[in-house]
Amino acid sequence: MRNAALGLAIGAVLLLIGGLRADADSPLFTSRATLGSLNGEQIYAHICQGCHMPEGRGAVGAGAYPKLAANKNFISWRFVALTVLDGRNGMPPFGFPAGRGMDSGPAHLSDAQIADVVNYVRSHFGNAYKAEVTAAEVSALPHPAAELIGPQ
Amino acid sequence: MSRRELLRMIGAAAGGSAMYQAMNTLGFAAESPYRGPIDLQGAPRGASILILGAGMAGMTAAYELRNAGYKVQVLEYNARAGGRNWTLRGGDRYTELGGHTQQCEFDKDLYINPGPWRIPYHHHGMMHYTKLLGIPLEPFFQVNYNAYLHSSRAFGGKPQRFREIKADYHGHIAELLAKATRQNSLDASVTKEDQEMLLESLRQWGALDSNYAYVSSDASSDRRGYDKNPGGGLSARPVASKPVALHEILDSGLWSGVANGDNFDMQTALFQPAGGMGRIGEAFGKELGPLVRYNAKVTDIRQDDRGVTVTFTDIQSPGAPQTARADWCLCTIPLPILAQISMNVSQSMAAAISAVPYAAAIKAGLQFKRRFWEEDEKIYGGITYTDLPIMNIGYPNTGFQSGGKGVLLGAYIWGMRAMEFTAMSPPERVQKVVDYGSQIHPQYHQEFENGVAVAWHRAPFTLGCFGMWTSTTRAKHYDNLCQIDGRIALAGEHASFIGGWQEGAVTSALDAIGRLHQRAVAQGAAA
Helix, strand or coil: CCCHHHHHHHHHHHHHHCCCCCCCCCCCCCCHHHHCCCCHHHHHHHHHHHHHCHHHCCEECCCEECCCCCCHHHHCHHHHHHHHHHCCCCCCCCCCCCCCCCCCCCCCCCHHHHHHHHHHHHCCCCCCCCCCCCHHHHHCCCCCCCCCCCCC | CCHHHHHHHHHHHHCCCHHHHHHCCCCCCCCCCCCCCCCCCCCCCCCEEEEECCEHHHHHHHHHHHHCCCEEEEECCCCCCECCCCCEECCCEEECCCCCEEECCCCCCCEECCCCCCEECCCHHHHHHHHHCCCCEEEECCCCCCCEEECCCCHHHCCEEHHHHHHHHHHHHHHHHHHHHHCCCCHHHCCHHHHHHHHHHHHHHHCCCCCCCCCCCHHHHHHHCCCECCCCHHHCCCECCCCCCHHHHHHHCHHHHCCHHHCHHHCCCEEEECCCCHHHHHHHHHHHHHHEECCEEEEEEEECCCCEEEEEEECCCCCCCEEEEECEEEECCCHHHHCCCEECCCHHHHHHHHCCCECCEEEEEEEECCCHHHHCCCCCCEEEEECCCCCEEEECCCCCCCCCCEEEEEEEEEHHHHHHHHCCCHHHHHHHHHHHHCCCCCCHHHHEEEEEEEEHHHCCCCCCCCECCCHHHHHHHHHHHHCCECCEEECCHHHCCCCCCHHHHHHHHHHHHHHHHHHHHHHHHHC
16 A cells, blocks of 8 residues: 555544545555554554543443543553553453454554554653553563454 | 455455454354243242343343243333344434434434344244234345445446356356366266266356356356346347456455355344334333333442342432342343443452453444435345445345435444544544445435444443454353352343344343242242
């Protein structure tokens, strides 16, 4: 796909204002091929905010999506990273091995991407944790089982 | 994007049931265990049960236990019965998590089912209760040979009729296999006598000519359709059509959509309730009447050696928390919500409750000024599959040739793309669904009037579409989830091997109340 990274950046901007012309290569919609190019901010906008809402506001219904804004649990980067890797209380996991998912199934994020999105949420929405998590640190955490989900 | 990637992606988009197979790695070849009405004789006098959730599981249980003589109370978060069994009609309002409210502006009698939309004939439990409740059923067309298989990257983006792709795919395979048979390439695996039979069967199955070739002919056109259909009178003579080359079918990936109706859950006959799937939940709610307390948000579930106390708040008129108490509790609350509710159950059940991720899914209903899919394209019901992010277009299986407006399912999306749609506001979702759909039906922009788009991760009463099990989590947690814990049992599609289907909810409820009943009987009236 041409200029994937540039396209995704433009897509992230247009996501906010809407009105992007639809076509099959629309950068708004990622595939397994393009998902890997998303950075932490884009991952938040494309995936996380579906539940955790813009600006990490969270939401409350019969149950709640935790507010990420000014979230005290975020003092532990491991807590955040493990949540993204393994899921928690119904949240889908994003850390199963590459190539085991489908476009139509749960998304795979690389350890570097998980580090990036962890750093993003820990430094935005009123969170101001300075320490940067690295891909290597995420790699050292337990990941979901390799057999987890995928076409048989 | 690699060729392999492309094929996989198109296959994923086209394979309607691939999602369920991939996400529920066990249990899909099994027929529903439903074996007729449950027998709950001998309920102890005065025994009571509290049921949490008025979806298909909760209401099935409430109906049977009430009839068996139990004192039944049901607590439901929504202001309506049904849970995911739900139909949006003109005038309905729906507020999702995050606060966006959608006003459904469909005309009278037009609707969309944001949740389940079909009932296979072998979902015997669902068939039983729809009959019991007097719900008229209509056929649901899982396969429509005149609907489309579409790849934005093949055939110039032009949608292909299912009929043509299926006929050509099978025809070319038959020709190849016939060639191999005649060259004796299959020698050891097929006897000489069977070779003759195989060749004849391939000719019939693939619509081959007398030389075992798949070519333009009356035989192949009788499968894939004619360029000019047979008719009557002087203009009667048909003109045969020309098959698409094998490599084009293979390159397009559309072959992966051919088997969509072959999966057990998708095999004819399938049904839909007339007037919308929600008719079932509505009828169940009416049947149970005052047994269901609506607008009740459960905040605490506490059992002791004599019973179960549930604390809830009335979300319409919040005040001091209220409590309900019974000897037993059947909890059908979806797991992402239940995981957040304080409850004194065993560590193993608590772990199971937290171990099941819930799928993202989107359904969008679009109202158009006219039923152009019927008028212009002769598509009456059924489903078009596409590699576009909308993934499916479902045409209404009712109201054919009714002239006026129509509502179709503009998108049924799961996985990564559903997450991305979920992250948008409802108007943005509808706009994107219209934009993408217009690549298949150019009439969209001209004819579109209004739409709704439900993102299941933002449904306040479920926080997701359905529970996704894997073989690992099944092995570790499934039995612990379904085991009665003291005086509490769980039920719902999440406690079944028919995940994402209403039949899972019904059969899990019957299984759970059968076991609760045994315990209640064993403990007697003193429970």
